[in-house]
Amino acid sequence: GENVEQHPSTLSVQEGDSAVIKCTYSDSASNYFPWYKQELGKGPQLIIDIRSNVGEKKDQRIAVTLNKTAKHFSLHITETQPEDSAVYFCAAFMEYGNKLVFGAGTILRVKS
Amino acid sequence: DSGVTQTPKHLITATGQRVTLRCSPRSGDLSVYWYQQSLDQGLQFLIQYYNGEERAKGNILERFSAQQFPDLHSELNLSSLELGDSALYFCASSVDSGGDYEQYFGPGTRLTVT
Numbered sequence: 001g002e003n004v005e006q007h008p009s010t011l012s013v014q015e016g017d018s019a020v021i022k023c024t025y026s027d028s029a030s031n032y033f034p035w036y037k038q039e040l041g042k043g044p045q046l047i048i049d050i051r052s053n054v055g056e057k058k059d060q061r062i063a064v065t066l067n068k069t070a071k072h073f074s075l076h077i078t079e080t081q082p083e084d085s086a087v088y089f090c091a092a093f094m095e096y097g098n099k100l101v102f103g104a105g106t107i108l109r110v111k112s
Numbered sequence: 113d114s115g116v117t118q119t120p121k122h123l124i125t126a127t128g129q130r131v132t133l134r135c136s137p138r139s140g141d142l143s144v145y146w147y148q149q150s151l152d153q154g155l156q157f158l159i160q161y162y163n164g165e166e167r168a169k170g171n172i173l174e175r176f177s178a179q180q181f182p183d184l185h186s187e188l189n190l191s192s193l194e195l196g197d198s199a200l201y202f203c204a205s206s207v208d209s210g211g212d213y214e215q216y217f218g219p220g221t222r223l224t225v226t
Contacts, residue, residue, distance in 0.1 A: 043218050105154065
């Protein structure tokens with residue numbers, strides 16, 4: 001079936017600390033894994049993505065890792081700042097149905 | 113700003129009514145996707161159009177329909193509205209037809225059915 005599980009559902013960190021959000025997916029044929037950040041009252045914003053031919057990708061303070069064997073991928077945010085506070089969604093592309101399936105979201109709070 | 117526009121921003125209507133939500137994709141994008149976001153169901157894919165043709169279908173109710181016009185804007189029509197249809201509706205666009213291309217979301221339409 002199609003399923004993306006995301007953990008934790010809420011995460012509080014101190015400013016400057018790192019935050020890690022993990023997702024697992026069910027479809028072994030999935031080959032594309034984007035991450036979105038959604039601020040209150042706004043649409044989801046694509047922040048980083050990774051494809052199955054790559055194990056890790058970095059963009060400044062954000063990195064994503066992918067373990068295809070275990071079918072899980074993670075978002076890492078280093079040196080967190082208050083403006084990183086938002087809801088983060090992972091997603092996996094399901095070839096059957098040609099669609100993105102999203103995780104339930106993680107509320108990240110960065111305390112200053 | 114993603115470049116995807118949606119109107120209206122808010123919509124309040126009564127049960128049994130019909131509404132139309134509008135979306136304009138980013139310049140150069142040929143695909144439009146519609147999503148529903150609710151507290152209990154999360155972000156759910158409804159339907160995708162590519163260059164005017166339906167490309168993929170997700171959890172879209174029969175009461176809902178969509179189309180994409182020659183200028184590539186898209187409309188999502190919701191009819192016989194029920195209280196449970198209250199949600200945020202997002203459209204996203206991407207350059208190509210495959211769902212594994214980067215999708216950029218609009219600001220959404222908040223629908224409240226009373």
